[in-house]
Amino acid sequence: MFCSDLWLAFISNRMIDESIRIARRDCPGHKKNFNSALLHQCQQFSLHEKLSIKFNEVRNTALRQLDAYYDECKERLPSSDNPENDKAESLALGRQFLFSATADSIYFGPRTLR
Numbered sequence: 001m002f003c004s005d006l007w008l009a010f011i012s013n014r015m016i017d018e019s020i021r022i023a024r025r026d027c028p029g030h031k032k033n034f035n036s037a038l039l040h041q042c043q044q045f046s047l048h049e050k051l052s053i054k055f056n057e058v059r060n061t062a063l064r065q066l067d068a069y070y071d072e073c074k075e076r077l078p079s080s081d082n083p084e085n086d087k088a089e090s091l092a093l094g095r096q097f098l099f100s101a102t103a104d105s106i107y108f109g110p111r112t113l114r
Contacts, residue, residue, distance in 0.1 A: 007090055008097050010073045011062060012106050018058045019051040026054075052103040059098055066094045 020042075024030050029040030037043045042050070051058065062069070070090050079086045 004093055007070075007073060007077060007093065010076075011066075011069060011094055011097060012101075012109075014065070014069055015058050015062050015106055016047065016051060018061050019054055020047070022054045022057060023050040048103070048107045051107055055103040059101070062098055063095065066091055066098070070094070 023042040023045060027040050027042035029036075030042065034040060045053070070087055074087070074090075077086075077090070
């Protein structure tokens with residue numbers, strides 16, 4: 001029906017983007033409009049740290065926006081002659097993925113799941 005690797009990679013990408021957005025939002029340097037990157041906490045953390053620190057918030061955002069993610073990604077996914085079933089299966093897989101994912105599995109990829 002669909003390429004689950006592409007769908008799960010799309011969700012992972014959105015989670016990483018959200019962790020970067022949250023790091024900027026919560027950064028004291030951004031709040032105080034400092035010019036130097038040295039004074040921005042969000043620049044001091046690695047991508048893995050950003051994802052790990054705010055993982056539950058990022059996951060909750062992804063769960064709430066999963067339907068919109070599917071609508072954005074569906075043109076890239078192979079589909080059957082039953083689009084409603086395709087969407088239902090994709091959303092179910094997405095929810096299962098999000099409930100079982102960790103910051104490490106999102107950052108490092110599926111190798112950490114083996």
